[in-house]
Amino acid sequence: MTHHPKQLVVVGGGMVARRLVDALRERDTDGRWAITLLCEEPRAPYDRVALTSYFSGRDPDDLSLGGAEIWDDPLVTIRRGVAATRVDREAREVTCSDGRVLPFDELVLATGSSAAVPPVPGTDLQGCFVYRTIDDVAALRQWVEALRERHDRPLRGAVVGGGLLGLEAAGALQALEVASHVVEFAPRLMPIQVDDGGGEALRRLITGLGVDVRTGTATSRISGERGRVHRMHFADGPALPVDVVVLATGVRPRDELARACGLEIGERGGVVVDDACRTTDPAISAIGEVACIEGRVWGIVAPGYAMAEVTADRLLGGGATFPGADTATKLKLLGVDVASFGDAFGTEPGSLDVVVSDPVAGVYKKLVLSDDARTLRGGILVGDASAYAGLRPMLGRELPGDPVSYLLPEGVGAAPSAELPDDATVCSCNNVSAGTVRGSVTEHACTDLPAVKACTRAGTSCGSCLPLVKRLMTTELERSGVEVSDALCEHLDLSRAQLFDVVRVGQLRSFTEVLERHGRGRGCDICKPVVASVLASLWNEHPLTQGRAGLQDTNDRYLANMQKDGSYSVVPRIPGGEITPEGLIVIGEIARDFGLYTKITGGQRIDLFGARLDQLPDIWRRLVDAGFESGHAYGKSLRTVKSCVGSTWCRYGVQDSVGLAIALEERYRGLRSPHKIKLGVSGCARECAEARGKDVGVIATDHGWNLYVGGNGGFTPRHAQLLAEDLPTDELVRAIDRYLMYYVRTADRLQRTAAWQEDHEGGLDAIRAVVLEDSLGIAADLDAAMAQHVDTYVDEWAAALEDPKTLARFTTFVNAPDAHDDTLAYVAERGQARPATPAERSGPVLVAGTTLEVRS
Amino acid sequence: MSWTTVCDVETIGLDEAVLALVDGEQVAVVRTAGGEVFAVDQRDPYSGAHVMARGIVGTRGDRPCLVSPMYKQVFDLRTGACLDTVGGEERVLPTWPVRVEAGRVLVGSGRNTGATPTSSPEPSSVGA
Ligand code: SRM
Ligand SMILES: Cc1cc2nc3c(=O)[nH]c(=O)nc-3n(C[C@H](O)[C@H](O)[C@H](O)COP(=O)(O)OP(=O)(O)OC[C@H]3O[C@@H](n4cnc5c(N)ncnc54)[C@H](O)[C@@H]3O)c2cc1C
Ligand code: SF4
Ligand code: FES
Numbered sequence: 001m002t003h004h005p006k007q008l009v010v011v012g013g014g015m016v017a018r019r020l021v022d023a024l025r026e027r028d029t030d031g032r033w034a035i036t037l038l039c040e041e042p043r044a045p046y047d048r049v050a051l052t053s054y055f056s057g058r059d060p061d062d063l064s065l066g067g068a069e070i071w072d073d074p075l076v077t078i079r080r081g082v083a084a085t086r087v088d089r090e091a092r093e094v095t096c097s098d099g100r101v102l103p104f105d106e107l108v109l110a111t112g113s114s115a116a117v118p119p120v121p122g123t124d125l126q127g128c129f130v131y132r133t134i135d136d137v138a139a140l141r142q143w144v145e146a147l148r149e150r151h152d153r154p155l156r157g158a159v160v161g162g163g164l165l166g167l168e169a170a171g172a173l174q175a176l177e178v179a180s181h182v183v184e185f186a187p188r189l190m191p192i193q194v195d196d197g198g199g200e201a202l203r204r205l206i207t208g209l210g211v212d213v214r215t216g217t218a219t220s221r222i223s224g225e226r227g228r229v230h231r232m233h234f235a236d237g238p239a240l241p242v243d244v245v246v247l248a249t250g251v252r253p254r255d256e257l258a259r260a261c262g263l264e265i266g267e268r269g270g271v272v273v274d275d276a277c278r279t280t281d282p283a284i285s286a287i288g289e290v291a292c293i294e295g296r297v298w299g300i301v302a303p304g305y306a307m308a309e310v311t312a313d314r315l316l317g318g319g320a321t322f323p324g325a326d327t328a329t330k331l332k333l334l335g336v337d338v339a340s341f342g343d344a345f346g347t348e349p350g351s352l353d354v355v356v357s358d359p360v361a362g363v364y365k366k367l368v369l370s371d372d373a374r375t376l377r378g379g380i381l382v383g384d385a386s387a388y389a390g391l392r393p394m395l396g397r398e399l400p401g402d403p404v405s406y407l408l409p410e411g412v413g414a415a416p417s418a419e420l421p422d423d424a425t426v427c428s429c430n431n432v433s434a435g436t437v438r439g440s441v442t443e444h445a446c447t448d449l450p451a452v453k454a455c456t457r458a459g460t461s462c463g464s465c466l467p468l469v470k471r472l473m474t475t476e477l478e479r480s481g482v483e484v485s486d487a488l489c490e491h492l493d494l495s496r497a498q499l500f501d502v503v504r505v506g507q508l509r510s511f512t513e514v515l516e517r518h519g520r521g522r523g524c525d526i527c528k529p530v531v532a533s534v535l536a537s538l539w540n541e542h543p544l545t546q547g548r549a550g551l552q553d554t555n556d557r558y559l560a561n562m563q564k565d566g567s568y569s570v571v572p573r574i575p576g577g578e579i580t581p582e583g584l585i586v587i588g589e590i591a592r593d594f595g596l597y598t599k600i601t602g603g604q605r606i607d608l609f610g611a612r613l614d615q616l617p618d619i620w621r622r623l624v625d626a627g628f629e630s631g632h633a634y635g636k637s638l639r640t641v642k643s644c645v646g647s648t649w650c651r652y653g654v655q656d657s658v659g660l661a662i663a664l665e666e667r668y669r670g671l672r673s674p675h676k677i678k679l680g681v682s683g684c685a686r687e688c689a690e691a692r693g694k695d696v697g698v699i700a701t702d703h704g705w706n707l708y709v710g711g712n713g714g715f716t717p718r719h720a721q722l723l724a725e726d727l728p729t730d731e732l733v734r735a736i737d738r739y740l741m742y743y744v745r746t747a748d749r750l751q752r753t754a755a756w757q758e759d760h761e762g763g764l765d766a767i768r769a770v771v772l773e774d775s776l777g778i779a780a781d782l783d784a785a786m787a788q789h790v791d792t793y794v795d796e797w798a799a800a801l802e803d804p805k806t807l808a809r810f811t812t813f814v815n816a817p818d819a820h821d822d823t824l825a826y827v828a829e830r831g832q833a834r835p836a837t838p839a840e841r842s843g844p845v846l847v848a849g850t851t852l853e854v855r856s
Numbered sequence: 857m858s859w860t861t862v863c864d865v866e867t868i869g870l871d872e873a874v875l876a877l878v879d880g881e882q883v884a885v886v887r888t889a890g891g892e893v894f895a896v897d898q899r900d901p902y903s904g905a906h907v908m909a910r911g912i913v914g915t916r917g918d919r920p921c922l923v924s925p926m927y928k929q930v931f932d933l934r935t936g937a938c939l940d941t942v943g944g945e946e947r948v949l950p951t952w953p954v955r956v957e958a959g960r961v962l963v964g965s966g967r968n969t970g971a972t973p974t975s976s977p978e979p980s981s982v983g984a
Contacts, residue, residue, distance in 0.1 A: 490917070522871065522889045524914030525923040525930070550872040550913065554925035557910060562925060566905035613910075814863045814874040814885075823882070823899075823906045838904070 005034040005075065008315065009094050009104040011084040011257065012111035013039025015048055016288030016304035018065050020108060023312035025073060033315060034075050036102055038094070040083035041133055044071060049301055049462055052332065054137050055172045063134070087261040089281055108311060109258060109271055109279075109286040113251035113299070118160060122222030127229035128245045131169045140246065144176045147243050154179055157244040158232050160219050162189040164331055166248035170211050171333040173246065181212040181240060183232070188215055193329055193340035194380050197357055201364035201382040205336045208362070208777030253290045253297055266292030275321040277311045285311050293322055300329060301461065302428045309431070328392050328428065330385060330462065335775040339388035342378025342395045343368050351377055356407040358383075361505055362777060365407040367391070367399075374398045389468035393424040393434065408502060408518075426468055429461035437469055441476035449473065488749065489526035492519040496530060496674060497746045503534050504745075510535075511551050529553040530749050533636055536672035537744050538785075540792040542799050543635075544806045555634030558810070559796055560616055565835040567824055568616060569609040570596070571633035572623050573669060576643040576661035576681075577604030586626040594619055597832045603640035603678070605631060610833055612821055614812045620797040629795035632670060636750075639678045641665040642690065646683025646700070653683035655700030660729065661689075664698075667733070668740065670793050674747040674756075677740065680711075692720045695753040696736055701725070705732045709739055710757035710764070718754040721764055724772060734783065738771045741782040857953065859962040865893065866959065871913040873922070878963045883952050884909035885961055886933055888920045894933040895952035895963045900924045901938075902947060916940075922949070936968070 008024075010017050021035055039045070046063040054063065071078050079096070086095040087107065094102045115130035117123050129140045147155055157173040159166045162184030173180040182189070188199025189206065203213050218235040222245060231239040253270040264272040264280045270292030277285045277293070288304035289297065298304065303325035313320035328341035346353055350371035357364045363383035369376060376394045381387060387406050399406065420426070422435030440446040440455040449466070452473050453459050459466040487493040492515070494502065499514070508514050511531045515523055523531075532551035536543060543549070543556050555561045560568035572587065587606050591598045594615060596608040611619055623629075632638060641664045644650065646657030661681040668677070680691030681698045691697030697708035703726040711720030724735055747756040760767055769775035800806045813819050825841050826833040862876040868887035875898055876883045882898035886909075898906045903926040911925045913933075920933040929947075930940040936949040953964030 491915075522915050524916065524921065525912040525928065528912055528914060547869065550869055553912070554910070557925070562907065562910075564903065564905065564926075566903075566907040566926075812875060813877045813882075814867060815860070816877040819877055821882070821906060 005031050006105040007103055008033045008035045008106045008108065009084075009102050010035060010037045010108045010110055011094065012109065012254070012288075012290070013037055013041060013043075013045045013078070013080070014110055014112045014288060015045060015065065015301055016112070016308050017108075017110040018045035019305045019308035020110065020287065020312055021070060021076060022066060023309055024315060025070060025076065027312060027316055028075075031075055033106075034077075036077045036079065038082050038084050038096060039078065039080050040097075041135070042081040043134065044068070044078060044080065046134065047461075048132075049332075051131075051134070051137060052168050052172050054134060055141065055175050060134050060138075084257060087257050087284070089261050089284070092283065105283070106315060107284045109284065109290055110288045110304075110308075111254040111257065111290045113253050113289040115247065116250040116252045117247055118219070118249045120160075120219050120221055122224060122229070123245075123247060125222060125224040125229045126227050127243065128222065128247065130247050131165060131172075132251075137172070140172075140244070141176065143244060144173075144178055148177075151243075155243045156241055157181070157246065158183060158240060158242045159246045159248055161248035161250070162186070162213070162215065163192060163248065163250070164190060164329060166246075167206065167331060167333055167336070169246045169248050170206070171209070171336075173244070174209060174211060178244060179210070179212075181214065181242075182206065183217050183219055183234070184213070184215045185218050186215065189213065190331070190338065190340075193344065194338065194382060195345060195366070197355065198338070198340075198364050198366065198380045198382045201357070201359070201362060202336070202338055204359070205362055205383060205777050208774065209335065251289065251299055253292070255290055258284075258286065258290075266295070266297065268292075268297065270297040275310075276314050276319075277307050277322065278314075285314075287311055294324070298325060300325075300327070302431075305429060305461075306431065326392075326395060326428065328388075328395075330388060332462070335769075335777060337381065337383055337385035339381045339385035339392075340379070341388070341392050342376070344378040344380050346378070348377060354403045354407065356404065358505060360781075367403050367407065369399070369403060373403060376403075386467060389426075389465050390471070392428070392465075393420055393426055393468065397421075397424070408505075420472070426472065427456075427458035427461075427465040429465070430457040430459075432456050432458035432465075434472055437472045438476050441473055442480070446473070447477065447482065488530055489524055491515060491521045491523050492527045492531075494518060496534070496749045496751075499530065500534050500537070500745050503531075504538055508535075509539065510546065511548070523551075525553070526749075529556070532556070533672050533674070540670070540672075540789055542794070542796060542803075542806075544796075544800060544809065545803065549806075549809060556636075558613060558616060559630060559634060559800060560611070561634050563609060563835070565824055566821075567609070567835070568611045568613065569607050569633070570611055570616065570619055570623070571601070571605060571607050571631040572628035573631035573665070574605040574640075575665040575669075576641055576658050578643075578658055578662060583626070583628070586623075586628075590619060590622045593622075595833055597834060601633075603633075604642050605640060607633070610824075610826065610835075612812075612824065614810055614820065617801060617807055617810050621801060624795070624798050624801065629669075630797045632796075635670075635672065636675050637670060637672045637677065638665070638668040639676050641668075641679040641681060642694065643681045644683050644688035646681075650683055652686060653700070654702055655683055655705065657681040657683035657689065657698075657700060660698065660705070664733070664736070667790055668736075670796065671740065671744070671789055673740070673744045675750050675752045677743075677753070679736075693717065694720060696720070696739065698732065698736075704728050707732055707735055709767075710754045712752050712754040714752070716754070721757075723764070723768055735771050737786040738779055738782045739767070741785050742767065742770055742778075745782075857964045857966065859955075859964050862961045862963055864959055865956050865961050868893075868961070873909040873911070873913060875909040876963060878952065879965055881967075882906050883963055883967075884922070885954065885963065886913055886920075886922055888913060888933070890920070892920060892933075893954055893956055893961055894920065894922075895954040896922065896931070896933065896936060897950045897952075897967060900926050900929075901949055902927055902929050902944060908949070 083097040084094050115132040155178040157178040157180045159170045159182045162182045170180045170182050189202045221233045223231045233239045255271050258271040271286035272292045273286050287307035310320045331338035346368040352369045354367045366380045368378040376399050420434045424434045426434050436456050440452045444455050446452045458469045528551040591608050597610050599607050601607050641661040643658045643661030647653030678694045679696045680689040680694040682689040682691045683700050693711045693713050697720040699706045705727050706725050707723045708720035709723045712718045825836040827836045860878045871889045873884045873886040884898045886894045898908050911923045923930050931949040936951045950967040950969045952967050
């Protein structure tokens, strides 16, 4: 280390300044520079991009960037709450707000921007806020909390500006339970990032969150009452009563220091710098939002980070220059996916648009391509931006395959990660290439996402590249033999959730169609039952018609459960476990007449075992005639709703648990799902129905019902978790409807609700937001899907009995219609039949306990 | 070799199977989506249950396969070899000679119990 390091003064403790300090300290191993960082804000640099998360109860400390150890470095001095007030270029000194004067060898201006306040009367009233710093959002929150104390009506808020920041602010107001309105001057939301089609889709999504949207509207003035905001007035239309206003109409570079000392300023503000970030004074640089580079100012963090890296390099004698940046942006608002990148408006000559618009699904997607439809120039994704991470690195490159495939739900058919060249930038916030991410797996032995993030820094800022980083990691892990793929099988690369979406959006009706459009080959025992299940969930058609019988797994194929000897069991539905004496007698008679072994199941009903395939229709006929129907013991679908006796008889019961159990069982019977679904209803907190061991458990309270979800018995038992309390019956049913439908749509193959819930991004809280607050704007869709299921339910046994083609499947031999399977052999035990063991089959004593043929 | 006429080939759905009685034995007759017809034992060599015709027909790579509905072992229809033993020992699903003539499926007498390609029957193509 040299004894007299040169003095570097950095003005502005923002995100970009922090990156500069990190980069310089990492590389300046000889200690050539001593850094002083002046922060006007009373804290060390923090993650402004994540500012909104401050509302979700996060501590300001959670917004810190990187480790705090850097401030203990003897070569780094941070002055919190100290602003630079004057730069003396002659003397090479900076004057600070605390009176100190600091000499410098190099000065870096990283003063960022301030929020622009629109020239509208009334913005100085109390209750008007900008949205830029921790102090801004803290003041906003305090204001809302204080108002809430005073009023017991819902609070009303308005956001001026419908761009990225305005929408984020509106989301923040909603999170504070303030009903919000967004007022945008332009004719659509996010006018800089999306086109009219995208704007329209976005409006629907935002409105779906309960935010009122007014576009093409000029705010003329804000009026007050006793110094506080009261009403917003518009060029036309009635005034809007408001309790709080957020101004989000843009930012202005904080170039005041530079102006005062005579540095060149850009036409629209910002300190003009060359491609090495030097201002017109070679000892002074400007980086981040305050810099005007290549003729423009950047309002996003990635170009700022690039400038910090360039400057660190130059300070150490390197010759790096600004690599350019892209305007790619992604809206960070839970449940509203918007991304825009590259030449999104197709302004380059000879651009070609590929547009997919699905107003029902709330999706608008556009790719801008070169005139030969090959090279990706830009794009707009609204409603589903899952393709964004994969597409952005392909900017300026040839897209392999059909461009449309990139616009199908969740990157269907597109596997750009496989072809992504090593030098393509994957994480633009941190300038991490695909090669680096791959290297973290192959050379640094990272095996999960947190490890890859820590190792490469990819995904540690805005997070929008994470899906792609994950895909790259997964591919690399697979290459080294670790199984992580969520592709179904060799015929379909989709996960079950993706499959569900393509079938739904594409209105596909058959296995062949699905495979032709989205897969390859002819299918197998993995993809066939999954596709059959998805088709059944969506279109609720009989599993054995429309050529679907051959797709069904063992039990679904004959609407019964195959037993160890190839015979079947039959389980009629007994909703809620309630059965009349007559019903019991009929089941008893049928069992006796067909010689079936009977057992009370763990699901509160009766199982009849040992039926031959050809006997099934005859058994069903008897059951159906007596008023029974299929219990779907064979299906990945609703099994049972277990109940306790409840208030009907029990001296502790507070609600009619049997009545509710029957209603629920009749509502969800036949609903095809990724795995089986079980419900339970208990009439009081003593929980005799063991409802918390079920996928959906309902427990009566004095005021209504508590709803628990994600319970499981089986291999890994789990208790269901509380989703909502004291619901009236109609709200309870609606919540279960949505929970189940959401599960049906998004879970993996053979994933029970417990595992699904655990894997779901954001966990139970996110699921609760979808179910109770409609955070994804899909609640109406889920409700409609469930209503359709309920309306179209038919008993599968009765339907099979009506259809001769289906019945023909139950004939034993194609060339000997009257012959029976003579390989089944039974012995009597405890008064009933059971399959003979191999020894019993070959031995001399074989006891015929039933009316079934016994092999001799 | 004597041949038993089993059914019209059209009776068997694509990628489906039917069960036939041949010389008193249970034989599963499979027709693939590619139009090939195969015959194998109805008895699943793993569970011992007579269920093979109730399994799913599909492919592994370019091999036509039948999957046992009981414990899901995967058999190559051309040879009867087990491609996925689900962790168990290797067992062979015996195959039967089969041909299609004038739209009818005929199964020959006598099963092949070896799994070597030489003893396997030639699949009969009926033109998809
Ligand atoms: C009949 C019954 C046992 C009994 O005699 O009581 C039973 C029988 C079977 N269970 Fe079960 N389970 C039965 C209640 C249960 C319960 C208890 C309950 O529902 O309250 C559980 C634990 C609760 C749960 O599911 O979370 C249970 C957890 C399982 C599991 C493990 C699931 C898991 O998530 O780990 C399987 C395996 C599977 O589904 O993959 C299974 C699988 C099976 C299968 C389907 C195995 C098979 O593939 O053949 C059995 C079908 C027999 C048949 O032919 O009917 N059975 N099974 C019960 C039927 C209930 C009904 O009326 O429908
Ligand atoms: C709510 C919100 C969400 C955002 N989301 C995204 C996003 O998703 N993606 C994205 O890329 N960008 C986003 N941005 C923009 C991003 O935060 C900025 O691009 C980034 O912070 C710019 O960094 P900077 O260091 O140049 O400026 P800033 O982070 O603004 O830091 C400048 C600092 O300098 C201080 N300062 C100014 N003058 C002086 C002085 N004279 N003396 C001392 N200190 C001074 C200021 O107080 C400030 O703390 C978002 C911004 C906000 C407000
Ligand atoms: S516990 Fe096992 S053996 Fe018993 S019924 Fe369930 S799956 Fe069958
Ligand atoms: S692109 Fe923002 S964190 Fe990677």
